[in-house]
Amino acid sequence: MQLEYSVRGAELSDLHKIMVLYKTVAARSGGIARHADEVTEAYVRNFIERCHETGIILTIEDPSNPEALIAEVHTCSPGIRVFSHLFSDLTIAVHPDYQDKGIGSLLFQTLLQEIELKHPEILRIELITKESNQKAIKLYKKFGFRTEGRLEKRISGKTGELEADIPMAWIRQEREPSF
Numbered sequence: 001m002q003l004e005y006s007v008r009g010a011e012l013s014d015l016h017k018i019m020v021l022y023k024t025v026a027a028r029s030g031g032i033a034r035h036a037d038e039v040t041e042a043y044v045r046n047f048i049e050r051c052h053e054t055g056i057i058l059t060i061e062d063p064s065n066p067e068a069l070i071a072e073v074h075t076c077s078p079g080i081r082v083f084s085h086l087f088s089d090l091t092i093a094v095h096p097d098y099q100d101k102g103i104g105s106l107l108f109q110t111l112l113q114e115i116e117l118k119h120p121e122i123l124r125i126e127l128i129t130k131e132s133n134q135k136a137i138k139l140y141k142k143f144g145f146r147t148e149g150r151l152e153k154r155i156s157g158k159t160g161e162l163e164a165d166i167p168m169a170w171i172r173q174e175r176e177p178s179f
């Protein structure tokens, strides 16, 4: 049976479900820049509230158990007027049991469509990912993000070794005026 995945906005009432998702991703697949014990209620509450004020936060429920979330993405404004045209700190997490099934792509595509339609003021979206996270880098490139450099020895991996972080950005393309 083909399961239907639908994307919806995340609410503050999703806080504990998002915590479970992030802790599971941190413990099992890694990729997010936190260890499982650093996924605190304060951390998750902070990004939900910030994204409600000045950004966007989307999630996908488990179709066989709506009490659980299987994916989440968020990005928001740095909150400073000189950066009012950009969203930063983009983070995406798909439950390890649901990775490689197109769910990250569905979520990312919806995020970009919403930003293009509902946030015309946003000209740039930025994120940073570990160089070894080739799956994430491929996903971002597929949706138009470009690599903007290489921050050598910036982040420590599972066994403590240091590796490079890769800053990436999406820039809104100017539309040709239609006459």
Ligand SMILES: CC(C)(COP(=O)(O)OP(=O)(O)OC[C@H]1O[C@@H](n2cnc3c(N)ncnc32)[C@H](O)[C@@H]1OP(=O)(O)O)[C@@H](O)C(=O)NCCC(=O)NCCS
Pocket: 025, 029, 030, 031, 032, 091, 092, 093, 094, 095, 098, 099, 100, 101, 102, 103, 104, 105, 106, 128, 129, 130, 133, 134, 135, 136, 138, 139, 142
């Ligand atoms: C990175 C992540 C969000 C991708 O989501 P996903 O649902 O697994 O990805 P998708 O199935 O939509 O695949 C997206 C693209 O990734 C690439 N990809 C998928 N599986 C891959 C694999 N095993 N190896 C390398 N690239 C892979 C492909 O380019 C794919 O696009 P395509 O199928 O059109 O070619 C997800 O794996 C995840 O949450 N990882 C852990 C947390 C994380 O790393 N977050 C990013 C922090 S910067």
